[in-house]
Amino acid sequence: ASTRGLLYPRESESREVRTLDGIWRFLLSDVNDPMKGVRDCWFKTDLDKVRPTRPMPVPSSYNDISVDTKLRDHIGTVWYETKFFVPHSWNMDQRIWLRFGSVHYAAIVWINGEKVMAHSIGHLPFESEITNYVNFGAENRLTLICDNTLVNSTIPQGTIVEEESDNGKVMIQRYTFDFFNYAGIHRTVHLYTTPAVYIEDIKVSTDLIENHIGLVHYEVIVNGNERKAVVYDPPIEPLYIHVQMRNKEGEIVAHSVSKTTLNGTIVIKDVMPWWPYLMNPEPGYLYTMELYLHAVDESLLDVYRLKVGIRTLKWNNSTFLLNDAPIYLRGFGKHEDSDIRGKGFDYALLTRDFNLIKWIGANAYRTSHYPYSEESMQFADEFGIMVIDECAGVNTDIFEPLLLQNHKFSIEQLIHRDRNHASVIMWSIANEPRSGNSQADKYFKILSNYTKSLDPTRPITAALNIEAKKDKLGQYLDIISFNRYNAWYQNAGQLDMITKHVVEEATLWHVMHNKTVIMTEYGADTYEGLHFLPAYIWSEDYQLSLLSKHFKAFDNLRSQKWFIGEFVWNFADFKTAQTYTRVGGNKKGVFTRQRQPKSAAHLLRQRYFGLAIEL
Numbered sequence: 001a002s003t004r005g006l007l008y009p010r011e012s013e014s015r016e017v018r019t020l021d022g023i024w025r026f027l028l029s030d031v032n033d034p035m036k037g038v039r040d041c042w043f044k045t046d047l048d049k050v051r052p053t054r055p056m057p058v059p060s061s062y063n064d065i066s067v068d069t070k071l072r073d074h075i076g077t078v079w080y081e082t083k084f085f086v087p088h089s090w091n092m093d094q095r096i097w098l099r100f101g102s103v104h105y106a107a108i109v110w111i112n113g114e115k116v117m118a119h120s121i122g123h124l125p126f127e128s129e130i131t132n133y134v135n136f137g138a139e140n141r142l143t144l145i146c147d148n149t150l151v152n153s154t155i156p157q158g159t160i161v162e163e164e165s166d167n168g169k170v171m172i173q174r175y176t177f178d179f180f181n182y183a184g185i186h187r188t189v190h191l192y193t194t195p196a197v198y199i200e201d202i203k204v205s206t207d208l209i210e211n212h213i214g215l216v217h218y219e220v221i222v223n224g225n226e227r228k229a230v231v232y233d234p235p236i237e238p239l240y241i242h243v244q245m246r247n248k249e250g251e252i253v254a255h256s257v258s259k260t261t262l263n264g265t266i267v268i269k270d271v272m273p274w275w276p277y278l279m280n281p282e283p284g285y286l287y288t289m290e291l292y293l294h295a296v297d298e299s300l301l302d303v304y305r306l307k308v309g310i311r312t313l314k315w316n317n318s319t320f321l322l323n324d325a326p327i328y329l330r331g332f333g334k335h336e337d338s339d340i341r342g343k344g345f346d347y348a349l350l351t352r353d354f355n356l357i358k359w360i361g362a363n364a365y366r367t368s369h370y371p372y373s374e375e376s377m378q379f380a381d382e383f384g385i386m387v388i389d390e391c392a393g394v395n396t397d398i399f400e401p402l403l404l405q406n407h408k409f410s411i412e413q414l415i416h417r418d419r420n421h422a423s424v425i426m427w428s429i430a431n432e433p434r435s436g437n438s439q440a441d442k443y444f445k446i447l448s449n450y451t452k453s454l455d456p457t458r459p460i461t462a463a464l465n466i467e468a469k470k471d472k473l474g475q476y477l478d479i480i481s482f483n484r485y486n487a488w489y490q491n492a493g494q495l496d497m498i499t500k501h502v503v504e505e506a507t508l509w510h511v512m513h514n515k516t517v518i519m520t521e522y523g524a525d526t527y528e529g530l531h532f533l534p535a536y537i538w539s540e541d542y543q544l545s546l547l548s549k550h551f552k553a554f555d556n557l558r559s560q561k562w563f564i565g566e567f568v569w570n571f572a573d574f575k576t577a578q579t580y581t582r583v584g585g586n587k588k589g590v591f592t593r594q595r596q597p598k599s600a601a602h603l604l605r606q607r608y609f610g611l612a613i614e615l
């Protein structure tokens with residue numbers, strides 16, 4: 001397991017960053033022999049020489065780019081290839097890194113025919129130093145194979161079945177979650193440099209004294225003295241870090257004092273704490289932490305800048321406090337999903353989403369059901385949006401040891417990636433696991449304890465959907481989240497069977513565990529433009545009524561301090577696998593897939609702003 005923090009690539013005095021985003025060459029492997037290309041070493045030559053390739057944008061899911069069912073529904077491996085130059089100026093004194101924001105689900109990467117890294121579990125970054133593999137002052141070839149198959153031990157799980165079709169036997173990928181299993185190079189590909197001796201990892205945690213003095217504890221990991229390309233002889237030691245904090249205006253407001261260590265605490269007087277949106281006139285206040293790595297002779301080795309929000313989190317049986325103020329979460333379950341690009345990262349979409357979140361007055365969302373882009377985490381920090389950060393464990397079933405190992409690994413990577421974000425207020429270790437199964441108790445005990453051991457500064461939750469009395473996971477969580485589709489999956493059409501059920505279920509969860517409770521999902525599929533009075537299932541009118549009946553329940557529950565949040569499902573419509581329950585995908589969005597409001601968005605806006613004013 002990796003312990004690396006995978007700092008987001010940032011340029012500085014000592015680092016250069018480029019992206020390799022653009023059009024790459026692409027081809028599909030044969031479904032019945034997905035590893036043929038690896039056996040035949042397709043990575044040793046230009047892909048075009050193996051088979052005809054087609055252009056493929058990076059980042060993007062590949063599924064919806066063409067008009068070809070074979071590509072949309074492909075199972076197994078695909079190949080990507082691009083070429084890039086490494087300039088002479090990036091000489092051997094530096095290290096060169098190749099980093100993928102995410103590839104779904106598994107990938108192997110070659111540079112100039114040599115394997116440089118492999119990774120599995122989508123939605124998470126991975127990188128490798130490639131200094132020894134590149135040609136300086138010359139062109140280089142990058143080849144990648146990506147596999148989208150989900151099986152019993154992957155996060156999330158799936159099964160591959162073989163069926164008879166008109167064209168003989170075909171493989172079908174089955175999965176129990178509803179979002180489409182988009183695949184490909186989903187996020188930015190960075191090529192960047194660090195000095196030979198460099199800042200590898202930073203861990204930050206913050207504290208406040210009477211909301212007036214800010215404390216920033218930091219631990220820095222330095223690497224490079226003894227690794228790979230450049231070996232210093234004798235090694236540069238000891239090293240120290242000089243840290244300074246700049247406020248939004250760019251003024252230096254505090255700095256570290258020690259000249260001997262890589263760890264320490266910075267004290268900021270008259271601090272501006274990080275506050276959520278609408279809780280303070282200046283939400284999302286971030287300091288820039290500048291880290292200067294020096295050799296003992298004071299020569300400057302490396303510089304990295306990290307945005308830091310200073311806040312505290314505290315929780316007990318009846319409240320959840322941020323900067324000692326009780327928090328009530330009003331938000332969404334979301335998806336990374338849009339037309340054509342699927343789950344491919346897009347700054348335009350991200351910016352639009354955050355503008356809509358602000359417009360509607362939400363202060364939170366859950367990264368249902370997998371880690372979202374690092375760029376989105378940076379936005380959440382800046383906008384003051386609180387994030388329930390969920391790993392990719394969805395509908396976990398058949399609790400085998402290899403699955404537990406992968407689930408632990410997915411949480412470990414998520415926490416390493418996101419632990420420095422002020423916006424992350426909670427880890428969600430699973431969505432709708434089969435938590436009543438006999439093996440679930442032991443499995444989730446191990447997983448919960450492991451998550452807490454990695455980050456004791458944040459509470460953990462999971463979105464549960466089985467009956468409270470049958471569940472075995474709630475006992476290990478700090479905060480109980482539950483999903484329930486009253487008047488939809490149960491009692492469809494019965495708008496008068498919502499309020500009481502929601503109040504009773506939330507109360508039961510609280511009484512059973514004596515913990516705070518969030519409703520993380522409720523909602524109704526809604527075909528935009530469809531109207532019926534009286535309200536009828538799938539119409540905009542039905543979604544409006546269904547939401548308002550839930551609001552009644554939430555208002556009732558809110559008089560109990562332990563009910564701490566409501567998350568409508570979903571922010572926007574999204575694509576699903578093909579089933580007869582979905583018309584053009586999951587339509588429970590308050591916004592359409594194109595990010596325009598349905599009627600319910602206006603109602604939700606009144607409520608969310610209303611709740612903000614009440615606070």
Ligand code: GCB
Nearest residue numbers: 177178431432483521586588
């Ligand atoms: C759920 C799942 C979510 C689905 C939703 C639905 O319980 O957690 O992923 O999209 O229901 O609309 O069916």
